[in-house]
């Protein structure tokens with residue numbers, strides 16, 4: 001906890017003026033609160049005890065004035081601090097979200113979505129307690145207790161020292177107690193983020209959950225997390241109750257001592273009745289903030305735990321933080337991409353690419369094919385600059401990708417992925433996502449080329465139809481067409497394409513091929529290819545295996561060389577459906593054991609070849 005404090009203070013520093021103003025207000029508020037016990041003493045000792053009735057009006061007037069000051073300062077405090085706290089929370093949320101948005105893909109791979117959401121939404125709420133009235137009340141409470149202590153000493157030194165001795169033991173116990181609370185709150189936030197993370201996943205994957213009848217299992221996982229959270233809360237409550245109980249005992253002991261010695265003092269004439277009553281009221285003034293401090297301190301501990309996590313996130317280096325990233329691409333790009341001896345590993349010591357080299361000329365199509373796990377997506381991720389290579393370079397128009405500001409590069413990129421990720425908005429919003437400043441006509445044109453208009457017209461609200469989370473209200477083929485329209489509108493120089501491994505009906509297939517053919521024209525395209533039509537069109541095919549390029553050439557060259565590509569190609573029934581799937585990709589692979597002997601004279605193969613030539 002102590003380690004977190006300097007960091008948290010760094011966050012609060014800009015608001016120190018406000019906190020000081022709050023502190024001054026609370027001091028005025030508390031001092032005004034002293035009017036009641038002081039006026040009581042004057043009332044009992046002078047107005048009643050000595051019949052000085054002319055003092056009655058000034059005393060009551062003073063009390064009224066003090067109450068008014070109290071009310072006004074309390075109002076100003078909450079207006080000033082609570083509103084400032086919410087503004088600060090909002091600013092911080094925006095800052096954290098922006099920062100997370102700039103973090104590299106590797107950070108997202110390592111952290112669950114739900115956890116990131118709770119970093120942005122929940123953790124920053126701690127500020128409400130720190131800047132809102134929490135911190136000021138805490139300091140105000142401590143200050144009031146200190147001031148009251150002085151007044152109590154002035155009224156009766158011996159009694160006060162005795163009472164303070166007991167309270168000191170209590171304060172020491174509280175200090176120890178807060179030490180145990182810190183880890184409890186930290187753990188609570190971890191469990192909470194885990195539970196919400198899993199919940200987000202299971203709701204997003206509801207179709208898989210239902211298909212495998214995993215509802216009960218998911219519920220069990222959730223229930224386990226929810227119970228862990230409960231357990232944590234229960235321990236917190238037990239701690240709180242123990243603290244509450246001991247404070248009641250302490251108050252009882254203190255009250256009895258004051259009553260015993262106070263009454264003896266009055267009887268012996270060393271204490272007036274007014275002083276006794278004032279003493280008890282002031283004592284309550286000292287004890288009440290101490291107990292209030294207990295509950296506020298609990299909130300503060302929780303807040304500091306949350307904010308230290310927020311600081312951890314903000315300390316993560318963003319994608320562009322590398323000092324080498326000083327260059328920028330100009331307003332145009334030819335689109336020549338060269339990979340030289342590229343090596344890469346996601347985890348240290350487990351290389352995935354072992355020296356990949358190839359050249360993609362501007363406007364050419366490079367098809368990546370190969371078994372599952374051979375490194376196709378990894379190469380695409382590196383070209384997208386989602387990761388940085390361990391060694392070797394990627395140059396675009398001769399510029400090393402690790403030396404440029406990513407924004408200046410990515411504005412030339414377009415992607416159409418297998419799982420064409422769409423947002424829960426209208427079809428039009430989804431198309432214009434790639435270029436929000438596009439005109440209505442440009443959006444319509446992209447929709448027309450990608451053949452989105454054909455199905456959009458049939459929908460009740462046309463291109464203004466809301467398509468649901470991830471576009472669930474559209475068919476797979478329709479989603480792909482929207483995603484193609486989105487890329488057409490972006491008008492990228494470099495296009496990344498991950499073709500679907502599943503076949504569509506021949507009409508949808510034809511429409512998608514048409515859209516893709518338009519999209520690929522004149523752009524440097526990298527495609528994880530599963531369509532024979534795409535592969536045949538490619539200027540070069542890279543056949544990957546185990547993170548290496550095993551074969552490289554055009555379709556005709558690779559067929560003629562009768563190597564691994566040829567083997568795979570001739571083993572597939574799915575040629576008929578225009579699909580090319582290497583081992584592990586999709587589920588349409590038929591092996592020799594399944595009854596296909598791979599001889600090139602079988603009908604499916606000859607039919608396929610007819611299609612190729």
Ligand SMILES: Nc1ncnc2c1ncn2[C@@H]1O[C@H](COP(=O)(O)OP(=O)(O)OP(=O)(O)O)[C@@H](O)[C@H]1O
Nearest residue numbers: 109346347352371372373374375376377378379585
């Ligand atoms: N984020 C990641 N963290 C760690 N390892 C990864 C990650 N992504 C991929 N890998 C590993 O890298 C290797 C290459 O994966 P990659 O996704 O590039 O293969 P692929 O050829 O695209 O496969 P597929 O056709 O199945 O998509 C695999 O062994 C995979 O387990």
